[in-house]
Every structure is written in structure tokens, then in C-alpha cells.
Amino acid sequence: MFLKKKLNKSPDKNVVLVGPMGAGKTTIGKLLAKELGFQFTDSDKVIEQRCGADIPWIFDVEGEAGFRGREKAVIQELGEQSGLVIATGGGAVLDPDNQLNLKEKGIVVYLKTSVAQQYERTFRDKNRPLLQTDNPLAVLSALFEKRDPIYSHLADIVVKTDKKNPKSVVKYIVSKLAQL
Ligand SMILES: Nc1ncnc2c1ncn2[C@@H]1O[C@H](COP(=O)(O)OP(=O)(O)OP(=O)(O)O)[C@@H](O)[C@H]1O
């Protein structure tokens, strides 16, 4: 058991949230960090801050490959730290080096979310370049087919987020962490 509040010492682990766009990694991550007394960080936000531009701009100018390069550098840095709740980008776990870096000190939590629910949570938001197509539902579905096995394989904890509000997702994760 590594919970900082309970042990009253610096944790040597991170909690890493993985899952598709709209799973709630950013939303849940902020709440979970508060609950654990960890620092919250979001790889997408760190990339934007470093670059001084938002993700749609990075995809426009540098393409997805440019974005993935930036993501890899950020994931490597975050993976070396501890005491973090890390919200990852939806595609961060595709890269084998990222997988190793996140797993090194990370307890990986997969926020498992149906494609329909992902769509419901993302369709109004224009900040996800991969979904700016005529058929975002088909894109989400294809990404899920490819990525769900990877998220599942990496995960120490899996939590289904459909029909669960953020608070109850956090409560469930905390209870599972306490059992480790
Ligand atoms: N459990 C939940 N119940 C209801 N709404 C949720 C839940 N989790 C997240 N949301 C909402 O869904 C939207 C997307 O959530 P969020 O941005 O946290 O997803 P994400 O996993 O970080 O996505 P991305 O990979 O694109 O960064 C937000 O509007 C958020 O308020």
C-alpha cells in the first residue's frame, strides 16, 4: 500500500490513467490526485505548455508524427518522477518505449469506456484532431478495436466508467489501490 496520506511519506510510485478519448483521464485524474495527495499532471497539457501551442495546431503543423515525438519526450520525463497521477493522451500507450516508461514506477489504471459513451463525451469538443472527421464514431470504434487490448494488457486496475459519475470512479480506484 503506497497511499501518501495514509503512510505520511513520499510515495515512490505514480498512478497512470490510460484509456480512449472521453474516458475521463483528465477529469478523474484531477480528483484522484486530490484524494491521494499526489500531484496531478496531464501529458497532453505538458506537451501544449512546452510547445506554446495547442494540440490541433501541433497536428496541423507537425502532423501526428510530430505530436507523437513530443509525447514520447514528455512521457519519458514523467515516468522518471514519482508521486504523480498522470493522465495520458489516448494514444500514448501505443509506443513500446512509452509503455515501459509508464510501467516503470506506474500503477496503470484503465478507464474502460464504451465507444458510444466516448462519442457522447467528445462530440462537442473540437480539440481532438483525430475526431475532426465526417464520422467520428467510426474513428472511435476503429481506435478502440486497436487500442483496447493494449490498455487491458498494461492495466493493473480496470474500471468501467459508463454510467458512473467521476466521484464514484475515483472511489472505486482508491479502493482498488488500497488492496495492492
Ligand atoms: N465518469 C464520467 N461521467 C460523466 N462525464 C464524464 C465522466 N468522465 C469524464 N466526463 C466528461 O467527459 C468529457 C471528456 O473527459 P476528459 O477530457 O476527462 O477525457 P480524457 O480521457 O482526458 O480525453 P482525452 O484522451 O481526449 O484527453 C468531459 O466533458 C468530462 O467532464
Ligand SMILES: O=C(O)C1=C[C@@H](O)[C@@H](O)[C@H](O)C1
Ligand atoms: O487518442 C489519441 O490518439 C489522442 C488523444 C488525446 O488525448 C490527444 O493526445 C490527441 O488528441 C491524440
Ligand SMILES: [Mg+2]
Ligand atoms: Mg485528457
